[in-house]
Amino acid sequence: MRKILKWIGIVLAALVGLIIVAVIGSLVYGSASFKRTYDRPVYEIQADTSPEGVARGEYLVRTVIACGGCHGAGEEDLEKVSGPLVGDFEEFSDGPFSGVFATPNLTSDRETGLGDWTDAEIARAIREGLDNEGVELVVMPSAEFHGLSDPDVAAIVGYLRSLEPVRNEIPPFSANAFVKAALAIGLFGPRNLTEPITALQTSPPSGTAEYGGYLLGLAPCAFCHGENFAGGPVPDAEPGSPPAANLTPAGELAGWTEAGFIMTMRTGATPSGRGLDNDFMPWTVFSNMTDVDLGAIYKYLQMLPPAEP
Numbered sequence: 001m002r003k004i005l006k007w008i009g010i011v012l013a014a015l016v017g018l019i020i021v022a023v024i025g026s027l028v029y030g031s032a033s034f035k036r037t038y039d040r041p042v043y044e045i046q047a048d049t050s051p052e053g054v055a056r057g058e059y060l061v062r063t064v065i066a067c068g069g070c071h072g073a074g075e076e077d078l079e080k081v082s083g084p085l086v087g088d089f090e091e092f093s094d095g096p097f098s099g100v101f102a103t104p105n106l107t108s109d110r111e112t113g114l115g116d117w118t119d120a121e122i123a124r125a126i127r128e129g130l131d132n133e134g135v136e137l138v139v140m141p142s143a144e145f146h147g148l149s150d151p152d153v154a155a156i157v158g159y160l161r162s163l164e165p166v167r168n169e170i171p172p173f174s175a176n177a178f179v180k181a182a183l184a185i186g187l188f189g190p191r192n193l194t195e196p197i198t199a200l201q202t203s204p205p206s207g208t209a210e211y212g213g214y215l216l217g218l219a220p221c222a223f224c225h226g227e228n229f230a231g232g233p234v235p236d237a238e239p240g241s242p243p244a245a246n247l248t249p250a251g252e253l254a255g256w257t258e259a260g261f262i263m264t265m266r267t268g269a270t271p272s273g274r275g276l277d278n279d280f281m282p283w284t285v286f287s288n289m290t291d292v293d294l295g296a297i298y299k300y301l302q303m304l305p306p307a308e309p
């Protein structure tokens with residue numbers, strides 16, 4: 001009996017030791033790998049500042065991708081989406097995690113915004129997740145924007161360049177050792193840093209299901225509806241919020257026509273007459289998407305394998 005107890009003691013001590021080593025290891029690794037600098041050539045992109053380019057950029061930024069949800073100023077999420085893109089910051093503290101969640105000012109102010117960045121550096125930040133000095137961006141979801149075509153990223157940069165420069169000092173994004181460790185071991189999801197872009201990127205032909213997939217890769221739909229679009233509980237939602245609907249053919253959409261889908265996205269009322277609450281399903285953000293683009297999204301969703309959350 002004494003012997004068994006002794007062995008249990010040794011095993012427990014070894015386990016505790018291992019856990020301590022793993023935690024210290026993650027903390028050290030997290031600090032060492034946080035916002036590392038990469039020496040990479042910048043892929044050449046020139047802002048499309050033609051009226052069509054700026055309009056295309058505005059459409060992508062405001063209606064499809066909703067960059068303002070993070071970079072916009074405002075109290076409520078929906079206000080931020082359409083608010084001025086002057087950045088925002090907030091101190092956070094959740095259990096062992098604390099820091100300052102800060103999204104940069106995207107206007108062309110030279111001291112507090114992107115005024116001194118080249119077009120290509122802005123495009124690289126969006127698609128590759130590195131700032132103008134090659135420092136890794138840790139929250140900016142560049143992996144989602146990696147597939148943006150050259151003309152579309154040029155249009156986005158053109159739109160950002162067209163914004164009135166606004167002076168708005170934003171502190172740097174900062175995080176304590178636990179946040180850094182969690183980022184390093186992928187607790188908050190995969191890294192946003194992507195492979196370098198070295199050759200022309202194009203998008204699929206407009207109106208096709210493939211083009212719908214291209215748009216769904218950029219828009220925030222999958223954040224709530226899931227990577228496989230089967231719906232389920234929305235991440236970080238208040239308790240009691242409705243789950244996101246299943247958008248695959250296993251859900252209600254299987255019985256909708258393309259016109260019915262477009263009408264739902266435009267009016268927030270489904271073909272069966274159910275109203276979608278904008279606070280949970282932010283349809284007003286997407287309601288100005290073109291018929292062609294919504295039609296392409298519908299075609300893509302109908303082609304998905306039926307799936308359950």
Ligand code: HEC
Pocket residue numbers: 061065066067068069070071102103104105106122125126131132136137138139140141145156173
């Ligand atoms: C989920 C929130 C989120 C979304 C959505 C988002 N960003 Fe960011 N972005 C950030 C954060 C946070 C940073 C800086 C900190 C970091 O990631 O390390 C950043 C950094 C950037 C930078 C680099 C600026 C600098 O001063 O370092 C650019 C440019 C940028 N974002 C543009 C965009 C554009 C354009 C969109 C929409 C296509 C967009 N972002 C969508 C959160 C977001």
Ligand code: HEC
Pocket residue numbers: 219220221222223224225234242243244245246247251252253264270275276277280281282286297
């Ligand atoms: C912030 C989370 C969120 C985002 C972003 C979001 N949705 Fe939703 N969506 C929901 C929720 C939650 C519901 C269910 C609402 C309800 O039951 O009232 C829903 C419902 C729907 C419905 C109704 C389906 C049905 O069977 O009634 C459609 C269609 C839809 N979303 C499409 C989209 C598309 C397309 C996008 C991206 C362009 C998108 N959603 C982005 C959360 C979201």
